[in-house]
Amino acid sequence: MLVKQLSVFLENTPGRLYSVTSILAENNVQIKALMLADTADFGVLRLIVNEPEKTLKILQENGYAAKITNAIAVEVCDSPFKKMQEVLKVLSEKNINVEYMYAFSGDVPGKALVVFRVDDIESAIAHLKELV
């Protein structure tokens, strides 16, 4: 399934992550998952939140460079590796590049969600439909 992921630009300096999460906390934003990519000078924080559009507005009002991007979330259960392998196999066969991925526990107990960010999201969804 398609998920709206929120990406935020952060400088790679102490306190920046705290500053952005503080704003989210003040506004009662529920963070379901969080992933931080880093380079020497900057980082990109990716968030799955309950209300992405509203959160985007809050972040922009507070002066952050933020954006909503689409990603694919796949629910996995007992044998996550098996499920993940199936997804990766399809992507590999269709020559779709995985840019990054992360996992978090979903709303259903005992189940987890793996988020994939790929280069060709339409094609990925079309091919993964049969699988999911």
Add this chain to the structure above:
Amino acid sequence: MYWNPKYECMPREEIKELQLERLRNTLERAYYNVPHYRKVMQEVGFEPEDLKSLDDLRRLPFTSKKDLRDNYPYGMFAVPLSEVVRIHSSSGTTGKPTVVGYTRNDINVWAEIMARTLTTAGVKKSDVIQNAYGYGLFTGGLGVHYGAERIGATIIPVSGGNTKRQVMIMKDYGTTVLTCTPSYSLHIAETIEEMGISKEELKLRIGIFGAEPWSENMRREIEDRLKLTALDIYGLSEIIGPGVAIECPHKNGLHVQEDHFIVEVIDPKTGEVLPPGERGELVFTSLTKEALPMIRYRTGDISRLIEEPCPCGRTSVRIGRIEGRTDDMIIIRGVNVFPSQIEHVLLEIGQIEPHYQLVIDRVGYLDVLEVHVEVSEKMFSDDVKSLEILSKKIQNEIESTLGISVKVKLVEPKTIERSEGKAKRIIDKRKI
């Protein structure tokens, strides 16, 4: 020790007479050959024959870098291009450089001026000069080179960079005179220490340093670490290049070559000429330049005039150390940088808000320029790679415009401090 005592020690009255005569020639050359000069002189109702005394110079309008830019590339030349034997250029403020030209006679005069300059600093025929000023479009390298050949000293045209090789040459070739920017001399000193070479293995005795501002503290440090006499040299390509003024070993101001240039100090706000001793903007008028006569050129450099006689016997007026700039120009590793050049590059790249800041620091003994660019909504993408590519692109474009290496850092929106609505463009952390 003089190179040309007739002019270097000429009585003040005679210098003034000579200046008046040469100024008249310069005004005529400019008026009849350069449409810009004719236009601005006519605007104030001045014709070359109206020049009766040196004070009449004050009636003439100033010339600025903008005039050179508006007449880019050759519009300010007073001779046809066939008479020009060399072109130099300096960086411009909007990507367009300032172009300067020399006739054969201009090159000859420049060599004479530089021979005098080197001699004033104590350089002799027997010296070995390691010239670490950049060769090329920058006037520093070739300016020193021609002067050194004129006095018959041995010149090593090593140009800038490759510091270990500089040190190797200094030791093996027996360098006695070093010419470079003051900050680079300290970097060389540091490299000498790192390479485990003792001062006794070196024969350095004189350093001629310029192209960037420096201080008495820096002089003491350079002299202490390199065991030489460090002297300040001043010049700018618009006037001729290096050699406009030089310190003698008495270190009490830089002697201006007054038979070739008239120097004035003005209030940068009102344009009013200030008396000796008062700080203001240096303004130069060329007296012998054929290809590019300069009338009242505003340098943007802040200094003062010193008229008290110098024990060295030279009668020329002197200028104090350069104490600052009237504009936002900064000098990094001898290269003139205007924030507007960087702004221009950012706008060219597009998709970038021109919110940027230049952070200059001295790491070790080298100037480091960091360009901070605010990330805008437009340029931000979730993709780390494309941000890195963008950052690299900004870096490459700035480096090719400025000709010096920079570090680009992407920063969060609205983090660059704004003062009175305008961003604070420059943070200079260097202690000089």
